[in-house]
Amino acid sequence: MGYASKVGRARVSSKNPQALGVCDRCGFLYNHSDLAWQFDWGGASLINKRILVCRPCNDIPQNQLRAIVLPADPIPVMNPRVEFWTSTQVDQLAESGTNTIDATTGLPVQNPVYINTQDGQYVAPQETGNPVGLEQYAISPLFQNTAYAVTLPIVSMQANGTTIITVTTSSAHNLIVNSQVSIEGTTKGAKTDGFYSVTAVGSATQFQYTVAQNVASGSILGSTTLVKTANVGLPYELTQIPQTGPLA
Secondary structure (H helix, E strand, O other): OOOOOOOOOOOOOOOOOOOEEEOOOOOOEEEHHHOEEEEEEEEOEEEEEEEEEOOOOOOOOOHHHEOOOOOOOOOOOOOOOOOOHHHHHHHOEEEEOOOEEOOOOOOEEOOOOEEEEOOOOEEOOOOOOOOOOOOHHHOOOEEOOEEOOOEOOEEEEEEOOOOEEEEEEOOOOOOOOOOEEEEEOOOOHHHOOEEEEEEEEEEOOEEEEEOOOOOOOEEOOOOOOEEEEEOOOOOOOOOOOOOOOOOO
16 A cells, blocks of 8 residues: 655655754755755845745845945046147137128128138038928827817918018917917928928917018918928927028
8 A cells, every 4th residue: 555755855764863844935844954044135135034945945046136236436546647638629620701791781790600620621510490301291289288280271471571471360370479380382482481480479360480581572372381380399498490591
């Protein structure tokens, strides 16, 4: 008749008797001497979890519970000798371009200042101006609780010979100063098309925006003109879409 051992996985010897113990994790009987304390990381040191477990149940301490100990900072160099970066950079750059006087008005005209390196290479500044690469059909229709890409019912668009364009709608446009609009299909093309910030609000049905170049007086409303509200990013610390063109 079969006989099931009552001592589990422990070794039994009449010549060398040993105490038995139950693994705190799996519950099997082992020789007490084969059980070991379970340790795990706690901060920068191992902590005894105060449970005795058999060899199969003894887990490797989890390194994700271990604190990251940063090494000491390196000893600073005494009497260092570093390159004079400021003077080196300044000496290698030169400005070109001077202001001119308008022959008609006698007023000074601010010309762009170009920066050239010592070997004659032109350093191009960061471009500013009406954002390029944006498409009217790609305007996000909703940001937070405000709807955009709303088509405005345009009645007229008039240029006054300067950089100011006046737009009149048949119903309230709900725009304020610095609101943004996208304009396509005007008769002046790229001069008056693009993304613009509203620079003035004359009434509930009239607003103005400013372009980079003077536009001849007259209507610029075309048969395919489409004006929509928009919301595009702005350069750092600017509240309006800039209309100053890049240096040529």
